[in-house]
Amino acid sequence: MAKILIAEDERDIRDLISFTLRFAGYEVVAASNGEEAVQMAIQEIPDLILMDVRMPRMTGYEACQRIKIEPSVAHIPVVFLSAKGQEAEIRTGLEAGAVEYLLKPFAPDQLTERVRALLAQQGK
Amino acid sequence: MSAILLDDELLHYEVLGRGRPILFFHGWVGSWRYWIPAMQATSMAFRTYALDLWGFGDSAKNQRLYTLEQQAGLIERFMDQMGMGRVALVGHGLGAVAATLFTRAHPEAVDRLMAISCPLEAGMVSQRLRGAAAGELTDWLLGRGPIDVTEAARTDAPKADPQAIQASLKLLPGLNFKEFTYGVFTPRLLVHGLNDPAIEAPRIEQYADLPEGTHQVVFDQSGHFPMLDEGSKFNRLLADFLNLPSGDTPRQLQLKEEWKRRVR
Numbered sequence: 001m002a003k004i005l006i007a008e009d010e011r012d013i014r015d016l017i018s019f020t021l022r023f024a025g026y027e028v029v030a031a032s033n034g035e036e037a038v039q040m041a042i043q044e045i046p047d048l049i050l051m052d053v054r055m056p057r058m059t060g061y062e063a064c065q066r067i068k069i070e071p072s073v074a075h076i077p078v079v080f081l082s083a084k085g086q087e088a089e090i091r092t093g094l095e096a097g098a099v100e101y102l103l104k105p106f107a108p109d110q111l112t113e114r115v116r117a118l119l120a121q122q123g124k
Numbered sequence: 125m126s127a128i129l130l131d132d133e134l135l136h137y138e139v140l141g142r143g144r145p146i147l148f149f150h151g152w153v154g155s156w157r158y159w160i161p162a163m164q165a166t167s168m169a170f171r172t173y174a175l176d177l178w179g180f181g182d183s184a185k186n187q188r189l190y191t192l193e194q195q196a197g198l199i200e201r202f203m204d205q206m207g208m209g210r211v212a213l214v215g216h217g218l219g220a221v222a223a224t225l226f227t228r229a230h231p232e233a234v235d236r237l238m239a240i241s242c243p244l245e246a247g248m249v250s251q252r253l254r255g256a257a258a259g260e261l262t263d264w265l266l267g268r269g270p271i272d273v274t275e276a277a278r279t280d281a282p283k284a285d286p287q288a289i290q291a292s293l294k295l296l297p298g299l300n301f302k303e304f305t306y307g308v309f310t311p312r313l314l315v316h317g318l319n320d321p322a323i324e325a326p327r328i329e330q331y332a333d334l335p336e337g338t339h340q341v342v343f344d345q346s347g348h349f350p351m352l353d354e355g356s357k358f359n360r361l362l363a364d365f366l367n368l369p370s371g372d373t374p375r376q377l378q379l380k381e382e383w384k385r386r387v388r
Contacts, residue, residue: 012142016167019140023160108164 002124003027004115005046007037007063008081009055013104017050020108021115034058038066041073047124048115049078051098053089061096068097077118125182130201133189136182137175137202141167144235145208146366147199148174151217151241151348152289153262155181155280162214162351165359166366170212175202177219179288181280190291196225203233212366216240216351217323218292224301231310235370238362240315241323241348244302253322254293258286265322265348273352312338313365313374317346317353339374 004026008014011032018028029044031037035057041049049067053060064078079100080093090101102114127136138156140163148159156174163172176182178189178198188194199222203211212235215223220242227234243249256264262281266274316325325342334340341361346353357379364377 012168015140016164019138019160019167020164023138023157108161 002047005049007031008052024112034063064096133184143170146212149215149219154277158276179285185285190288195222199226214238236311238313246297248324258289314340318344320348
């Protein structure tokens with residue numbers, strides 16, 4: 001079972017994503033800020049990280065950069081979650097090491113499909 | 125997975141979201157699982173609970189609990205245990221029957237009720253459903269819908285105790301909920317699939333005299349599972365119903381044409 005780390009400070013969205021992915025058959029771990037996301041990535045070694053851009057303590061960009069310089073977790077693909085209207089941030093996110101951007105709000109089944117496709121690319 | 129003990133019997137439920145509580149109840153095939161899209165669609169404004177009825181999914185299998193009264197009693201006991209005062213109920217098939225029985229007994233505890241594929245009187249129930257073996261229901265009621273759409277109901281169907289299904293089906297001919305619609309002021313939305321092989325969709329003239337607080341909507345492209353057959357339309361209707369001010373009649377709700385255009 002693939003493991004996914006969700007880093008999202010808004011509880012409702014975090015719960016919805018967790019619920020959606022859990023019942024799509026994935027193991028889900030969650031963090032509520034960027035700092036916690038880095039710690040959990042190192043502890044849990046997930047197969048995929050879904051990361052909000054704007055989070056307290058450490059932004060998603062900073063957290064992604066930290067993950068990408070940590071050898072044990074640098075290989076894990078990071079997908080940024082960002083609200084519509086913030087498309088200008090996509091370039092910054094990709095430069096920080098993300099493989100993809102998902103614009104919120106997204107339909108739960110779209111999220112599941114994207115996650116499935118990204119994991120399939122890794123052979124998971 | 126969340127579970128509580130009600131009189132030493134395990135009751136499984138799942139919960140998502142924050143806000144006013146909604147309780148979802150599945151029908152004769154499947155479990156809480158096929159409510160996932162509806163829970164996702166409403167969870168930003170409501171706290172959604174989907175339960176496995178006695179004998180289904182991961183809830184207790186105990187013949188003593190399989191009467192319709194016990195299934196309706198599950199709602200009361202769950203609400204008591206969770207400290208809920210007044211809720212919205214959404215039930216399908218067997219779940220709609222249980223929710224309707226509960227509403228009849230405790231109208232003060234139900235803010236509104238959406239009853240999907242619920243027989244209002246014995247004549248609406250097909251002979252085949254009354255005599256159906258548990259094993260044949262899954263394919264018959266789910267029809268030939270796409271596997272990815274019906275999977276949520278199929279997945280947990282084998283977990284059901286056939287005796288739980290049979291016990292409820294035997295009691296269906298004794299039901300008459302039509303009279304009930306005239307005696308209770310709880311806003312009620314009746315939803316039917318036009319192509320439902322088990323529960324006949326009421327003809328418009330048949331229920332032209334429904335009381336002000338009750339309204340029916342027929343999904344013309346649906347069978348027994350409107351929430352799966354026409355998911356987007358169903359979730360819109362559900363959201364509109366849940367967002368009505370408390371006590372308002374659902375008469376104003378309808379399947380608007382623009383929905384059809386949008387979801388095609």
